[in-house]
Amino acid sequence: MQPWNAYSAACPTRRVLDRIADKWAVLALGLLSQGPVRFNQLRRQIEGISQKMLSQTLKNLERDGLVHRKAIATVPVTVEYSITPLGRTLIDTIDGLRVWAEAHIGEVQKSQTRYDKALA
C-alpha cells in the first residue's frame, strides 16, 4: 500500500478507481464481457440508464481501450460494442470486488443498522 501516503492525481490506482467509480461503466463492461451488443440493446439491458450516460460511458471506455466500437454500414447504421482483451482483464479484477461484496455485504449491513440505531 505504498502509493497512498500522499494524494496524487497521477496515481494510477486513483485513475482506475475514478473510472470504475462510474457505476454505469462497470455495469456496461460487465454486460459486454458476455458478448458483443449494439447500442440500444445494451441500453435496454441496463435498466435506468439514460442514453446520454450510455453514450458518454461507452465513449470513455473506448478511449481507455477497454471497449471496442465497430460501426457496420447498414441502413440504418448498426454499431457493435465488444470488450477488448484489456477490458477483460479489468473486469476479471473487479470480480474480486464482487466476491468480497457478496461475502461481506451482510456484515456491512449489520454494522449500518447498529450505527443508525445508536444515533436514534
Place this chain on the structure above:
Amino acid sequence: MQPWNAYSAACPTRRVLDRIADKWAVLALGLLSQGPVRFNQLRRQIEGISQKMLSQTLKNLERDGLVHRKAIATVPVTVEYSITPLGRTLIDTIDGLRVWAEAHIGEVQKSQTRYDKALA
C-alpha cells in the same frame, strides 16, 4: 458475472462500488491500514481533502464497519481512527485493483492518446 444482467440498487457489488467510488474513502482506508491515526493527522496526510469531506468520509466508513472510531477523554479530546478487520479485508481486495492499475496504466494511456489524436 451473473448479477449484472440487470441494474439493481440492491446489488451488493454496486453498493460496494458506490462506497469505493469515493476516492477519499479509499485513500483514508489505505492510510489507516498502516496504523491508527488521529483526525487532523490524517487530514494532513491526505493532501487536498477538506475537513468536511474527511469528517463525512470517516463517518461513512465507520457506519459500514470498515473503520473504528475511539474517542479518548483528554483535554482537548483526542480521537483515534483505526481500520477494522473487515476494513482490512476490503483494502486487501482493492489491492488487486492497484496491481491491475500499475500493470496496465501505460496501455490505457496509450489508448487515450491514440483516441484523442484520431479526433483531432
Place this chain on the structure above:
DNA sequence: CAGAATCCAGCTCGATACTG
C-alpha cells in the same frame, strides 16, 4: 438505429465561521 445538442434541477463539495 445510434447518437449529438440543449436546458436545467439537484446534488456535491469547498470555503468560512463557529463550538465543546
Place this chain on the structure above:
DNA sequence: CAGTATCGAGCTGGATTCTG
C-alpha cells in the same frame, strides 16, 4: 483537537428534441 452548520458555485446527469 475534532468536529458541526451554513451558504453558494459548479458539476452531474435526466429529460427532451433533433439528426444522418
